[in-house]
Amino acid sequence: MKDIYEPEYVEILFDRMSESYSRMNNITSFGFSEKWRKQCVSEVDIEKGKMVVDLMTGMGECWKFILKKADSKSKLIGLDFSYEMVQRAEKYRAKLKPHTIEILRENVFGNSIKDESADYVVSGFGLKTFNDNQLRKLAFEINRILKPNGKIALIDISVPKNKVLRIFYLFYLKNVIPLLGKLFLGNPEIYKMLGIYTQNFKNSEGVFQIFNNPNFEVEYLSYFFGCATGIKGRKI
Numbered sequence: 001m002k003d004i005y006e007p008e009y010v011e012i013l014f015d016r017m018s019e020s021y022s023r024m025n026n027i028t029s030f031g032f033s034e035k036w037r038k039q040c041v042s043e044v045d046i047e048k049g050k051m052v053v054d055l056m057t058g059m060g061e062c063w064k065f066i067l068k069k070a071d072s073k074s075k076l077i078g079l080d081f082s083y084e085m086v087q088r089a090e091k092y093r094a095k096l097k098p099h100t101i102e103i104l105r106e107n108v109f110g111n112s113i114k115d116e117s118a119d120y121v122v123s124g125f126g127l128k129t130f131n132d133n134q135l136r137k138l139a140f141e142i143n144r145i146l147k148p149n150g151k152i153a154l155i156d157i158s159v160p161k162n163k164v165l166r167i168f169y170l171f172y173l174k175n176v177i178p179l180l181g182k183l184f185l186g187n188p189e190i191y192k193m194l195g196i197y198t199q200n201f202k203n204s205e206g207v208f209q210i211f212n213n214p215n216f217e218v219e220y221l222s223y224f225f226g227c228a229t230g231i232k233g234r235k236i
């Protein structure tokens with residue numbers, strides 16, 4: 001049986017999703033995904049002249065919120081391993097005003113970012129395709145690249161705890177989104193996977209437990225009745 005958490009599997013999935021990802025994301029989340037990205041970035045309260053790492057950057061969906069806080073001395077590193085996502089991130093970078101944006105096409109587990117170089121690490125919707133073991137490795141990597149006192153904010157879509165909301169939400173995730181995926185992409189299977197990852201992920205409670213270790217001081221985040229959850233905090 002295929003392991004849906006194998007990096008090769010996830011990479012191919014996002015390569016195939018890349019063409020429709022933006023459109024699908026906006027339509028299927030009713031614009032909430034943009035709001036949550038903005039909230040995620042605002043959680044770290046970015047100061048000018050600092051270095052921000054956007055992990056699982058996709059095609060740079062969080063960048064506009066990060067760059068609002070940037071000046072000529074700021075640096076942004078966007079990291080993602082999907083060739084197609086990164087191609088689109090590069091096209092997007094070319095359209096932006098001159099900023100120091102470095103795009104790394106790398107697996108987050110084994111990345112080339114220097115030890116203790118980042119002032120901030122953020123990630124929008126990049127958690128659910130990791131299993132617990134990988135989330136532990138992610139915590140290790142974030143601890144490695146963050147400066148002491150550096151801040152983090154990570155979010156992902158989640159299954160709300162309220163029973164009624166959960167029934168609608170799961171129906172939507174498992175039936176409506178794949179249908180829209182079929183309309184836009186001609187392939188419901190790819191978008192069905194997002195439902196499977198989200199259902200397995202549930203919410204960021206596991207992420208919180210993993211990051212709630214002596215290296216970090218973390219707080220749990222919940223947006224819109226738990227339809228998105230995450231953590232914010234700092235490296236001690």
Ligand SMILES: C[S@@+](CC[C@H](N)C(=O)[O-])C[C@H]1O[C@@H](n2cnc3c(N)ncnc32)[C@H](O)[C@@H]1O
Pocket residue numbers: 007010011014037055056057058059060061062079080081082085106107108109123124125126129
């Ligand atoms: C759901 S998208 C999120 C994109 C973007 N951050 C956003 O806000 O929409 C998740 C991204 O994580 C990337 N990704 C997943 N696992 C990764 C890994 N191990 N290393 C690097 N990137 C990874 C995928 O290629 C995909 O582009």
